[in-house]
Amino acid sequence: MDDSISSLPKDVQERIFSFLVAPPSSSASSDSSSHCTTTLSPAAAQRSPHVAGRSVNLFDQYLPDLVQQLKKSGVAVHDGVLGAAERTSILQEARGALQDGVPAKVGGGSTLRSEDRSVRGDNRVWLSHEGPSVAGRENIHSLVQVLKKLGPTLLANGFEVNGAKSVQLAVFPGQGTLYKRHRDTSPSSPLRRVTIIYYPNDEEWDPQELGGALRIFDVGAIPQACAHGQEGDRPWADISPRGDRLVIFNSVMEHQVLPTHAPRYAVTMWMSCADMGGPQDTLKASTDHGPSQSLPIARAPEMQEAPGAPPQDRAFEMVAAWGGSRRKTGVAPDGVLCWFDCFFAVAEQD
Numbered sequence: 001m002d003d004s005i006s007s008l009p010k011d012v013q014e015r016i017f018s019f020l021v022a023p024p025s026s027s028a029s030s031d032s033s034s035h036c037t038t039t040l041s042p043a044a045a046q047r048s049p050h051v052a053g054r055s056v057n058l059f060d061q062y063l064p065d066l067v068q069q070l071k072k073s074g075v076a077v078h079d080g081v082l083g084a085a086e087r088t089s090i091l092q093e094a095r096g097a098l099q100d101g102v103p104a105k106v107g108g109g110s111t112l113r114s115e116d117r118s119v120r121g122d123n124r125v126w127l128s129h130e131g132p133s134v135a136g137r138e139n140i141h142s143l144v145q146v147l148k149k150l151g152p153t154l155l156a157n158g159f160e161v162n163g164a165k166s167v168q169l170a171v172f173p174g175q176g177t178l179y180k181r182h183r184d185t186s187p188s189s190p191l192r193r194v195t196i197i198y199y200p201n202d203e204e205w206d207p208q209e210l211g212g213a214l215r216i217f218d219v220g221a222i223p224q225a226c227a228h229g230q231e232g233d234r235p236w237a238d239i240s241p242r243g244d245r246l247v248i249f250n251s252v253m254e255h256q257v258l259p260t261h262a263p264r265y266a267v268t269m270w271m272s273c274a275d276m277g278g279p280q281d282t283l284k285a286s287t288d289h290g291p292s293q294s295l296p297i298a299r300a301p302e303m304q305e306a307p308g309a310p311p312q313d314r315a316f317e318m319v320a321a322w323g324g325s326r327r328k329t330g331v332a333p334d335g336v337l338c339w340f341d342c343f344f345a346v347a348e349q350d
């Protein structure tokens with residue numbers, strides 16, 4: 001190693017890298033995902049010194065507040081995560097990587113509509129299966145390593161994120177593309193618990209002009225400086241995808257991406273719970289707010305569609321009635337998309 005770090009005295013090197021490991025916690029050992037405690041190697045730190053260096057701040061300064069927000073409202077927002085230089089590098093890498101991005105698919109089973117741009121208009125690539133080479137995506141790769149280190153702290157705070165982590169890079173290309181209301185925890189991805197998004201867009205993103213806000217329903221408290229409103233008795237907050245912003249939310253919360261009029265990039269990580277097997281799982285909301293505390297979700301692939309069963313008015317009740325491999329693409333009467341991402345259930349596992 002002839003880099004600047006390795007030329008420092010050994011004890012100084014150790015102190016630097018001790019900042020980059022996950023904080024010690026009793027729960028870390030129960031995290032079955034080896035990624036949760038991944039340490040940035042000196043080589044990785046050297047490839048992307050800025051991103052790696054900022055992880056120190058992310059953990060030391062921001063994390064307690066993020067966890068607090070998340071527990072209180074189901075959503076946490078933090079700005080200025082990496083700084084302008086790193087954000088720009090990630091945006092450039094995202095543009096390059098997404099040249100080969102494919103339209104995101106929706107639906108499942110025999111009624112699959114593989115590309116329904118009126119429901120979901122982003123193009124994406126999965127980063128979960130990265131090989132040894134991350135050439136051209138060094139900064140995104142370092143960001144992902146940093147985000148993974150949130151796992152042990154979330155776990156220690158009651159979030160069931162002891163399973164796989166999947167990572168997606170996506171762009172809504174503009175022209176009014178959107179993603180209709182849905183939950184990230186779905187029949188095809190029943191184990192997802194926490195959604196973490198980093199936006200590398202311009203910092204001056206104006207949602208009035210460019211649209212593209214992430215609208216999250218049933219927020220316990222409105223994140224600072226977010227537009228907000230009420231649909232019936234359900235409060236929502238609009239989170240602008242402004243650059244260098246980190247958003248974390250409980251994957252069971254309903255959300256949508258409003259029509260977007262400029263290219264809108266996002267790096268998204270889903271943290272899942274461990275799959276304990278069995279025909280049925282219980283979906284627990286890890287926050288102390290909101291209506292979704294304990295929802296049964298069907299997981300048996302052989303479950304039959306109940307003949308003539310009318311759609312229930314909640315997505316997960318529909319899943320319980322119709323779940324399994326014969327999923328249908330559908331929109332519940334209350335407008336919630338029910339089972340998107342079905343084709344990615346296998347691809348997304350780490």
Ligand SMILES: O=C(O)CCC(=O)C(=O)O
Nearest residue numbers: 179184197214257266268
């Ligand atoms: O990019 C966003 O703000 C959210 C996208 C989303 O909801 C998803 O990919 O599931």
Ligand SMILES: [Fe+2]
Nearest residue numbers: 182183184255
């Ligand atoms: Fe989503």
